[in-house]
Amino acid sequence: MQCQETERLLLRDFDGLLTDQQKNRLEIHLGGCPACRLRQKEYGAILRALKPEPSEIFPNFWERLQPKLKEREKAAPWAVIRAWSLRAVPLSLVVILLILVTMIFVLPSREKELSQTEALLLRNENPYLDTKALFEESRLENKNMMLIFTAADEQSPSRR
Amino acid sequence: MEEKDLIRLSQEGGQEAFSLLVEKYKNRVFHLALSMTRNREVADDLAQEAFIKAYLALPKFRFQSEFGTWLYRIAVNLVKDHLRKTGKRKEISLEGLSEQAAVLEGEDLRREQDEIAERRRNLVHKVLQSLPLKHQVILSLRDIQGNSYEEIAQILNISSGTVDSRLHRARKLLRKKMGPFLIQEGGRYAMSRN
Numbered sequence: 148m149q150c151q152e153t154e155r156l157l158l159r160d161f162d163g164l165l166t167d168q169q170k171n172r173l174e175i176h177l178g179g180c181p182a183c184r185l186r187q188k189e190y191g192a193i194l195r196a197l198k199p200e201p202s203e204i205f206p207n208f209w210e211r212l213q214p215k216l217k218e219r220e221k222a223a224p225w226a227v228i229r230a231w232s233l234r235a236v237p238l239s240l241v242v243i244l245l246i247l248v249t250m251i252f253v254l255p256s257r258e259k260e261l262s263q264t265e266a267l268l269l270r271n272e273n274p275y276l277d278t279k280a281l282f283e284e285s286r287l288e289n290k291n292m293m294l295i296f297t298a299a300d301e302q303s304p305s306r307r
Numbered sequence: 308m309e310e311k312d313l314i315r316l317s318q319e320g321g322q323e324a325f326s327l328l329v330e331k332y333k334n335r336v337f338h339l340a341l342s343m344t345r346n347r348e349v350a351d352d353l354a355q356e357a358f359i360k361a362y363l364a365l366p367k368f369r370f371q372s373e374f375g376t377w378l379y380r381i382a383v384n385l386v387k388d389h390l391r392k393t394g395k396r397k398e399i400s401l402e403g404l405s406e407q408a409a410v411l412e413g414e415d416l417r418r419e420q421d422e423i424a425e426r427r428r429n430l431v432h433k434v435l436q437s438l439p440l441k442h443q444v445i446l447s448l449r450d451i452q453g454n455s456y457e458e459i460a461q462i463l464n465i466s467s468g469t470v471d472s473r474l475h476r477a478r479k480l481l482r483k484k485m486g487p488f489l490i491q492e493g494g495r496y497a498m499s500r501n
Contacts, residue, residue: 154479155475158478159471162449162456186482189482189485189489190478193478193485194450194478196427196428196431197428197431197435197446197450198450200425202338202341204333204351204354205347208333208337208351208355209326209329209330209333212329212359215359216322216325216358216359219359219363220363
């Protein structure tokens with residue numbers, strides 16, 4: 148094992164992250180390498196010195212914090228409103244969607260009645276076609292028959 | 308009451324619930340700031356600011372991470388901003404520290420164990436503060452605060468692999484900068500003596 152790899156392993160060893168196999172390899176290398184043993188000692192000393200010294204937090208932390216919180220809330224009401232609006236927007240969208248779905252599926256739909264002319268125009272048919280045929284009929288008998296049929300079938304917009 | 312309930316109440320503006328969260332996390336936040344600034348007053352101000360920011364941002368908290376991790380991220384960013392604003396990294400004077408080391412060498416180490424330990428700490432922390440910010444942060448989180456790799460990954464929003472490699476580089480750099488003060492062949496300061 149190279150010294151470079153040993154350095155990585157010994158640092159991971161300080162974190163307790165080595166497997167038994169890695170630990171064995173590290174110990175074997177350290178046993179025969181004074182430079183790495185010194186390095187291990189130095190890292191140990193540095194990491195021990197980094198450990199936090201006991202230090203008490205200043206007293207009345209919350210009592211000092213609370214007025215600042217109130218002050219900042221007042222000073223930045225728009226920030227608070229904006230933050231809350233982030234929650235309000237999706238909620239409003241859901242409510243609007245629910246109302247729309249209710250209107251479409253639950254409320255009874257009112258049928259809109261079309262006039263005969265509108266119905267024919269909607270089907271792209273000429274509303275005057277039947278009337279024209281009636282006027283163009285020369286035989287009186289046929290004309291009468293056509294008028295009778297039209298009267299009998301008033302519901303059909305195509306037969307006028 | 309569970310932490311989740313306290314968070315929900317705080318999100319609705321309940322300051323009493325938030326005070327319980329503050330009580331739970333104030334020490335960790337304060338010590339995080341202290342480990343990076345080495346100044347109790349500044350650390351206290353930063354800890355208070357971290358809780359104010361957290362309170363104002365609470366409506367945006369979506370429970371996708373632990374509250375402590377989220378709060379820690381706010382605190383780390385605040386401390387980093389503070390360190391950036393207050394100027395460059397502290398350049399350490401090797402000469403000055405060597406003098407300090409020389410004074411230490413002359414003292415009776417056995418009788419003055421506590422004082423020596425304190426000076427050692429100051430020395431290491433001085434060198435720590437001369438490191439690049441990202442190295443300071445990761446060393447503070449791992450070697451001072453004792454957070455796990457996974458926690459650090461979440462706080463810094465990086466992968467565990469990046470935590471591993473960055474931590475390795477940071478420790479190597481710290482040792483390299485500590486070089487003049489470590490006991491070696493002919494070294495002046497018995498850093499590795501206990």
